[in-house]
Amino acid sequence: MDDIDVDAGVLHVRRQLKKVHNRLVFALPKGEKERDVPLLQHLAKRLQAHLDEFPARPVTLPWGNPDEPESDRETEERAPQTHKLVVTAAWGGPVRRDSWNERYWKSALVAAGIIPVHPESHPTAIRRQVLKFVPSREHGFHALRHTFASVMLDARENPEAVSSWLGHADASITLRIYGHMLPAADGRGRDAMDAWFEADS
Template sequence: MAGYIEDRWYKKGPPRPDDESRRPTRVETDLHGKCKRYRVCGIPGVRKRSFDRKADAEAWKAKVQADLMRGEFVDHRDGNITLAEYVSAEYWPTKTGDPGTLQTIETRINKRILPYLGEQRLNSIKVPQLRKYLADLDERYQPATIIESWGTLSSILQAAVDDEKIPRNPCLAKTVRPPSKPERKARAWSRERVMAVRAGLDDRFKVMVDLGVGAGLRQGEVLGLSVDDIEQDLIYVRRQVRIVRNRLVYSLPKGGKTRTVPLPKHLAERIADHISQFPPVEAELPWTNPAPPENDKQAAERAPQTHLLLVTGEQGRGALRRSVFNEGPWKRALVAAGVIPPPAPRKPLPSRPDGSRSRPNTKHAAAPDDGFHALRHTFASVQLDARESIVSVSKWLGHSDPSITLKIYAHMMPEADGRGRSAMDAWFAGVS
């Protein structure tokens, strides 16, 4: 195979006059003693590389030739840029996908990857560096957050492998792994708790509880539900309201799939009562991405849509921002229902110039297991307790596969062990 080793310190000179064999002499070059002596040259598509020892040059040449034959050659010098430089110049500019998901990934990179590994050269990120990275994260974050960050880092380094910057992805090494995610079983609420939380909400928001527990809708899907999506005994889940770049947008439900959900008579009556008390309001929002379009295709994809929303903001104007609802009306309802303790009041703020005192702020306790999603879990538990088909429940919840539903809610299926014991008793009873 093509390739040779060049001696950069010496070159051929004229033969000595007294040498009858006329062999060329060896003459020092201008580079003698100023650089590495041996340089591998002449391999198509491979940059030249210099070594101090000829044996090292020969070994590298042989390895490169073998890697080229297998189609696996990577020049390690291409990875001599920092992780931050690679992400900003090559990885992130080519990243595409859902704007909300991209925002989440970007935040994860900027807050939990680059501050720890950003100044490291790509080709210097090895298993020892990754062990320290995981140890640093473990001091600050929960396992679920570490797992997400690890997955994103692995995707970046795998892209560097595909871009032929590094030969392999060190995140795939067997001796370094993120922590295991602790098992958290979905928990349904009792009917008493659901009713207590509903009673603690402003009348305007009570229907949100009804839709969550009565139809299994996600919070964003409730906020994006239009009166036009309700027909006879069905609810058409066609969109959600979400936040992208701190702006409200419409988008398809999670997973990009629309679906239909049965509308029970009792839920239909509560929706009708809500509409009579709080008439639906038109809300215009961008579709999927709030950024200004840069071409006709983006303009068509992001064109604003107007829908007659069932649930609106506290003043009855426009779409409701979920963060405002979750930290305000929802937390207050949890306090009223005794789910979380009332917030401890902060010290009063100083008096204003007119002698009045500004109202002290309060901060509610965190309630990670008692968010709006608990209503969805309750819907699933009621359906499974009624022995509804797991396939049907999966379809109504909008899961991509019934196995996902089974994984999340298997512990809610009633009398699974009892039916199993009965089946085995019947089997043994037939044995002579």
């Protein structure tokens, strides 16, 4: 919760949930570095409404590695940390990525008509919402990240800023993946050069 600054419109990305040896730990975000990303006002309102109904819950996990430490240094480095999570499982613990994808994300995609239920899903399973889904890699939860980057670049946001928000090592990676989303030239550069020459004349 201390990572959400509604007043400043910023999300502080300081850690992630990561699966190591089939156990969950807290770890540094992508690229092993913290970063700040813009918090949209629309999202801030939805987030606040969610928290009003489902308050964040404290979750304690090891840092980086769940294995038993073998030295004082490892004991210190892997010391458990407690952080309040906005989304938790019904029992109050962290939600695993595969569980989130299967039970919530893909079910929502089915409800929206984006992906179909697998034809082998049994009617009883459908009623209980224990579904099989047609494989849809392009519709995974990671697609939201691509959507964010694409919308930002299409709106002519600075590629360096978008790269920083995504946690890429540099903007060249961002442009290699999303460069096709940049709008075609529309005369802005020409107008800028004309204005530059006019100012000098």
